[in-house]
Amino acid sequence: MPRVLIVEDDPDVRKAVELGLRHQGHEVSAAGSGEEGLEHLRSFHPDVVVLDLMLPGISGLDVCRRIRARDQVPIIMVTAKGDDVDVVVGLEAGADDYVVKPVQARVLDARIRAVLRRQDAPVSAVVRPRTQTHGDLAIDRAGLQVTHHGEAVALAPSELRLLLTLSASPGQVFSRQQLLEAVWEHSYHGDIRLVDACVRRLRGKLGELSGDPRYIQTVRGFGYRFGPR
Template identity: 50%
Template sequence: MTHVLFVEDDDVIREATTLALERDGFEVTAMPDGLSGLESFRADRPDIALLDVMVPGMDGVSLCRRIRDESTVPVIMLSARADSIDVVLGLEAGADDYVTKPFDGSVLVARIRAVLRRFGHAGNNTEPADDDTTERGTLTFGDLEVDTEGMEVRKSGAPVALTPTEMRLLLEFSSAPNTVLSRDRLLERVWDYDWGGDTRVVDVHVQRLRTKIGQDRIETVRGFGYKLKG
């Protein structure tokens, strides 16, 4: 059973969402604030974390950063506003996705399952899907080496630590170097979105990836998308 850590200070939302997730077969640990959420994360090591942005004690963005310092477990941020600041702050803190409140329970479950599908049940599987066209072996792009079997990345010989989402994004770029990949394709292939989505998720993760592998390694092609320089 997939274990979900859910941090939400609104009693009604916390209880209703917990019941909805349990009905769909998830085990849920619900906490009302960031500090208790961090304690629960460290004690229970859940498979996925749902964090509301505005919670007392420690806000959701700060909690996401603390979790990301210790683990690559997938994180979905929940925000009461579709405000770009909330979205970007959460993603920059290391969140893999976000959902805007009020949300339909079925939508939240679909997003959780999409994250779990691409990471594996335990949230740490970065293996490509069976139909992935990524070339096997070690690929070299200048001073960047991508081991697609060992799931390791090195820059100038030094290891680069990537989250599962960042690794999948780099694998997608590596499968088609010097080819422009649209944001919609990246959403579909990396985030497993069959229904479209907010391209800010792609933009922020590309920027996070650039800070780790080199700002000039991934080129922006205005109006079209991004490409990895071979």
């Protein structure tokens, strides 16, 4: 049974989401503030965090950053409709996906299960040697471990799956839509900002220089490809 931590300050919304997810078969812990959410994170050990960006005290963005500084648990952020800036900033802060209020339990359940599938089985379609080495970057596809200059790289589920998808076919150009479907399991109506934000986070963790990426290259007008130089 997936363990879901909800961090939402509106008691009515919090209760509705909690009841909806319990009905969908999840074990749920709910917090009404960022501070409380961080405490629950330590005691409840969730499989997924559903995090509202608009919180009193510690903001949802700060909570997201604090979680990411020490934990790679999947984070699904909740935003108000039309808050495009919040979406981009939240994704840059480390969120794996997002849903827009009013939150529908079935939609949220689908996103939760998708992000857990990304964590448990990042890529299975392409068979490759257990470990691929690209210069200073080593990707253990079976053990789901990534090292750079011999140091382990902590990747969130979406970041790991993105890297595994791109590196499975070096040189192949993937459109943003293809990556949305392969990594996030989003349909045609998915948000390509998920892809761009995740690429930027992944590049940062791999030590990519701004404007001169070594591993994940932008093909303008098309998408991205993996091609170490």
